[in-house]
Amino acid sequence: MRAAPTPGTTASVRSTASVRPTAAPRPEAPERLATPGLPDPQSQSQPHSHPYPYPHPHPQPQPAGRSQRLAGVATMIGSGLSTQTGAAIGSLAFPVLGPVGVVAVRQYVAAVVLLTVARPRLRSFTWWQWRPVLLLALVFGTMNLSLYSAIDRIGLGLAVTLEFLGPLAIALSAARRRVDICAAVVAAAGVVTLMRPQPSTDYAGMALGLLAAACWASYILLNRTVGQRVPGAQGSAAASGLSALMFLPVGVVLVLRHPPTAEAVGYAVAAGALASAVPYLADMFTLRRVPAQAFGLFMSVNPVLAAVVGRLGLGQNLGWTEWASIGAIVAANSLSIATRRT
Numbered sequence: 001m002r003a004a005p006t007p008g009t010t011a012s013v014r015s016t017a018s019v020r021p022t023a024a025p026r027p028e029a030p031e032r033l034a035t036p037g038l039p040d041p042q043s044q045s046q047p048h049s050h051p052y053p054y055p056h057p058h059p060q061p062q063p064a065g066r067s068q069r070l071a072g073v074a075t076m077i078g079s080g081l082s083t084q085t086g087a088a089i090g091s092l093a094f095p096v097l098g099p100v101g102v103v104a105v106r107q108y109v110a111a112v113v114l115l116t117v118a119r120p121r122l123r124s125f126t127w128w129q130w131r132p133v134l135l136l137a138l139v140f141g142t143m144n145l146s147l148y149s150a151i152d153r154i155g156l157g158l159a160v161t162l163e164f165l166g167p168l169a170i171a172l173s174a175a176r177r178r179v180d181i182c183a184a185v186v187a188a189a190g191v192v193t194l195m196r197p198q199p200s201t202d203y204a205g206m207a208l209g210l211l212a213a214a215c216w217a218s219y220i221l222l223n224r225t226v227g228q229r230v231p232g233a234q235g236s237a238a239a240s241g242l243s244a245l246m247f248l249p250v251g252v253v254l255v256l257r258h259p260p261t262a263e264a265v266g267y268a269v270a271a272g273a274l275a276s277a278v279p280y281l282a283d284m285f286t287l288r289r290v291p292a293q294a295f296g297l298f299m300s301v302n303p304v305l306a307a308v309v310g311r312l313g314l315g316q317n318l319g320w321t322e323w324a325s326i327g328a329i330v331a332a333n334s335l336s337i338a339t340r341r342t
Contacts, residue, residue, distance in 0.1 A: 072286045076298045079282035082274045084156065084302065084309040090271025091151055091314065096264035099148040101254050102271060104247035106144060109272025111237075111244035113280060118237035120230075125238070129229045136222040136235070137242035143215035146208045153205030155316040157307030158194065161326050162209030164303050165191065166216030168333050179339050183332040190328030193321055300333040 090102045097105070125133070143163075150159035165187070172184045195206055226235035254260060303326050310316035318326075 075282050075286045079279045080305045082278040084306045086271045086274025088309050088313045093264040093267035099152050102268045103145045104250040105268035106272040107244040107247045110276040111240045113277045114237035114240040118233040120234035120238045132225040133239050136239035139218045141243040147212040150208035153202050156310035159209045160306035161303040163212040166213035183336040187329050187332035190325040194325035300330050
């Protein structure tokens with residue numbers, strides 16, 4: 001749920017119809033594939049390979065001392081709290097703007113931040129590059145809209161937990177170890193418990209949370225493709241700008257039909273800044289000081305942070321079964337990452 005640091009390299013496509021040399025070509029070494037949804041230990045030039053909802057051009061990690069590592073951990077905590085606090089503040093504008101209006105403003109803020117930092121050269125993009133960028137823009141908007149709609153119906157903690165199933169599913173999809181299978185079983189048990197039939201169960205809200213999860217998974221895979229075809233964060237910035245354009249009519253309609261209050265707009269802008277701009281800058285700092293595995297492990301606690309922020313900031317109480325489900329899903333991802341060899 002966040003907006004996302006050294007530029008990557010542009011992948012090129014060569015036609016297979018080119019004239020082949022008479023001599024037999026030398027066999028190329030097989031390409032090493034990164035585990036889906038997790039940082040690629042073989043390449044720092046390929047952005048967006050960790051389970052994270054925002055475009056993060058990965059900087060080269062620098063040797064860090066104890067104080068720098070502690071600063072990185074503190075920044076990760078602040079980044080996570082900023083993201084969940086931003087979502088909580090954005091929900092305060094739901095009565096006036098609705099989830100659609102809040103997401104529209106958030107998309108505007110994310111676009112301004114990413115376009116300013118990445119400065120994409122849009123005229124140089126080819127259709128081969130534009131195709132995944134367009135899909136990424138569509139998924140980006142749908143992901144945030146479905147998540148904020150789920151927050152409106154089932155609360156911050158449960159919505160973020162369901163959304164977190166997206167990167168968790170990708171991380172476990174290529175699992176071949178017994179520990180990953182056990183993690184998948186634990187996560188599945190948590191989901192079943194979380195979505196068990198009850199008189200008060202909001203199935204529409206649950207479905208929106210699962211849609212956000214599917215979008216997050218698609219976002220990770222598309223970001224990987226965009227990172228291979230477009231240098232640095234230019235592709236992600238372009239997708240963010242296109243997504244903001246898609247929501248531009250929403251903003252126009254809201255202003256014309258029901259002019260929002262300054263307070264509601266302030267909440268929405270704060271949500272965009274706290275859930276997009278602050279995490280983006282914080283993670284640029286963090287990824288230079290904290291190992292990728294530790295970064296992915298910390299991301300597992302975001303559902304817990306969301307539940308805590310929802311409880312303290314919005315008064316959204318969860319029962320022990322909901323807390324147990326959140327704990328199971330977090331434990332599954334933590335177990336899978338903590339036991340993975342780097």
